[in-house]
Amino acid sequence: MGTTNPHQLTKKQHIIPRKSIARFCNDGGLVRVTRRDGATFPAKPKNAVFFASRMWEERSENGHKPIEDKFQEIADAVCNAELTSLDQRQSDQVTAMFALWAVRSRLVEANAAGSGLQAMPGVKGLLPHANISGWSSDDRDQLEKSNYVVCDPDGSIPGRMFAWPRMQREINLICNRGSAMKWGVLHAGEGEFVMPDRYQQTWMFPLSPTILLAAERGPETLSADAVARVNSISMSEHRQWFLEKR
Structure with a gap:
């Protein structure tokens, strides 16, 4: 069994935390991914479709881990029915994670368009x-x-070395916009939620096939029609793919 290099960098950088993807997995550890061209395939959370390759430097990868950790504590508590409503502090932590997700997505999109940090000479x-x-x-x-x-x-x-100040600036802007906003817990009474690779306009964060956080909504249990409307929004705002429980 090989040893791990303590200085090894995180070169496969998840845009959405792997743990968030894993909550949508079936018993076999797979989700179903649908690409924009309509193709579908099963995938594990470590599949290459879910990560960027060294899009930002290590400081941005590790420096934002506290945002992910605080969010996952909240997500675990909600999914385990230990938390049914979020106070302002918890809502701010969800907003920070939503901001991090949005900023990572923008970096990936900018690079795909040839104007991102990785594309810089x-x-x-x-x-x-x-x-x-x-x-x-x-x-x-x-x-x-x-x-x-x-x-x-x-x-x-390399361009990725300039990620930290850019990401911090954009995260702060998004968090300032949502500074007084609370997130509510929505449950799917019938049907299941999907998770897109990004949101452009809507402030939502799917936690599992049956639980979703939404800004200034909830707590609420949604009908099948309401879940379908939420999924329609999620699918309309995705860039490359959306996932669902297989």
Whole structure:
């Protein structure tokens, strides 16, 4: 059994937390993914469709983990029926996770359009005295893991190194917009919710096939028709795919 390199970077970066995807899995650990072209396929939460490849630097990956952890505590409590309504502090934590999801999605979309951080040519000249010709890939990974700005072998700074200030600025803007907003718990009385890869306009966060958080709504149990309307919104706002319980 191999050992784990303590300086290894997270290169497969989930846009939506893996744990959030896992709540939609069936007993076999699979969800059903539907792409924009209509194709469907079963997938595990670690499937490549759910992550970006080194879209932001390690500081942004690990630095935002407290946002994910606080959100998952709330999501677990809601899904386990230990929490039926959210107070302002809990709502703010959900808003922070929703903001992180939105910002990650925007980075992925911008890169796909050729204007994202990963698509930027390496910026040269900011570290004129850096001599990294002898640095190995592990050396650079170790420094990035320690939150240093790290150059590529040619001396340029890759675009992902500029993710932290951009992500923080956009997360703060979204959180400020939702600063007085509360999230409510919606239950599917009939039918099941789907989860899209993003929302463009609507502030919703599916937690499981039968539970969804919505801004300024709930607590409420939805009819089959209401669940279908929610899913219609989710499917209309997705970019590449949406998932559901298989």
